Amino acid sequence: MTMKVLKNARLIDGTGVAPAIATIVIRDERIDAISSKSQADLPADAEIIDCAGMTVLPGLIDCHDHMANHRYDLAHRWGIDEPHSTRHLRTAAVLRQTLEAGYTMIRDAGGLDAGFKRAIEEGLAVGPRLMLSISIVSPIGGIGDAMSPSGDCCCVLGDPLLPSGVVETLADVRPVVRRMVRAGADFIKCATTGGASSRPGHGPRDGAFNLDEMQALVEEAHALGRRVMCHALGGRGLDIAIEAGVDSIEHGCYLDEDPRHLDMMAARGIVFVPTLLVYEFHRKSPQPHVRERAQDLFEHHVRAIQQALKAGVKIVAGTDAGGHGHPANAGELDCLVQAGMTPMQAIQAATHWAAECCGRDADLGTAEKGKLADLVVVDGDPLADISVLRDAKNIALVLKGGEIAANRMGAR
Numbered sequence: 001m002t003m004k005v006l007k008n009a010r011l012i013d014g015t016g017v018a019p020a021i022a023t024i025v026i027r028d029e030r031i032d033a034i035s036s037k038s039q040a041d042l043p044a045d046a047e048i049i050d051c052a053g054m055t056v057l058p059g060l061i062d063c064h065d066h067m068a069n070h071r072y073d074l075a076h077r078w079g080i081d082e083p084h085s086t087r088h089l090r091t092a093a094v095l096r097q098t099l100e101a102g103y104t105m106i107r108d109a110g111g112l113d114a115g116f117k118r119a120i121e122e123g124l125a126v127g128p129r130l131m132l133s134i135s136i137v138s139p140i141g142g143i144g145d146a147m148s149p150s151g152d153c154c155c156v157l158g159d160p161l162l163p164s165g166v167v168e169t170l171a172d173v174r175p176v177v178r179r180m181v182r183a184g185a186d187f188i189k190c191a192t193t194g195g196a197s198s199r200p201g202h203g204p205r206d207g208a209f210n211l212d213e214m215q216a217l218v219e220e221a222h223a224l225g226r227r228v229m230c231h232a233l234g235g236r237g238l239d240i241a242i243e244a245g246v247d248s249i250e251h252g253c254y255l256d257e258d259p260r261h262l263d264m265m266a267a268r269g270i271v272f273v274p275t276l277l278v279y280e281f282h283r284k285s286p287q288p289h290v291r292e293r294a295q296d297l298f299e300h301h302v303r304a305i306q307q308a309l310k311a312g313v314k315i316v317a318g319t320d321a322g323g324h325g326h327p328a329n330a331g332e333l334d335c336l337v338q339a340g341m342t343p344m345q346a347i348q349a350a351t352h353w354a355a356e357c358c359g360r361d362a363d364l365g366t367a368e369k370g371k372l373a374d375l376v377v378v379d380g381d382p383l384a385d386i387s388v389l390r391d392a393k394n395i396a397l398v399l400k401g402g403e404i405a406a407n408r409m410g411a412r
Ligand SMILES: [Zn+2]
Pocket: 064, 065, 066, 109, 320
């Protein structure tokens, strides 16, 4: 048995209550006790870590990331710009860097195969806890369909670790979902619209999937115990996703356009994962069609967040990192605060609410007795300035399941 104690910590526990000075006792992988008094009866072999002047948060969670993607260009999307081994090692480096920045869980929105999760669990690689979706499920021409710029098929052989998510007919929907689950998907990621960065002709309000196909997808995923995360920006595709009863709307840029959408999401407990950070990148894209789409949707997106807060829809943090590289995941929290959330709400969006979105809130997302000891010690006050979380230099200590994953305490 190992015991660690974080003392004099200013604790933001993720539940939304105001911060308080606390002593946190960690026994093996879980939080054993949290008290407002400094405890005197600790065993002599307990490792005491003095957090005076620092803030402790639950481990941060990004609910929309593409850990195995590193650029948007076609050669990279097809996996022909560098050897696969080089790409895997690049992904492994990003996984480590992400954990060291305080992110103890990532929900991958497509592209990361189950081998990375296994390697981390076996201790072969260092990284966050992973929730996987494997490949994006969409119809022919949807965002999960790799094709050449002329609209012809992609000539590259697929990776057997990443089964194809292309659905040709209604009858294909259930087998494709089952194939994702067989390959290790914890979630089913699908898409009912194009996006900012998708090919010309398949934009944010252009649909993919019919209602009957989406109903089959949701029904099959739920029958297999998997939630559905759906890329949907606007128009009829957004309508279909909500109507079919997906569990989260990813991006949701035009949710401000039809008030019924947010009301239905609130009534059905559908989560909103806006992924603001990626659109910051797209607004400066060298590709004119991407830049125009991102500029057009920006005001709608901010309004959608403000209306979602009023409607009682839960908003969760996700960066959609990958194509735009892997900048600090906590940049999303800056964007959420700029869009109208309080710093406390933004922290909950990346801790408690994110763990709920992942179905892991029994173990993760808050710092409470009995939960897994995924904790981040921050040199600074994120309630006064949310951007302190963005700079890895301020992340003094990262614990994942009670184990030290990064330690810069000595450097200060
Ligand atoms: Zn994405």
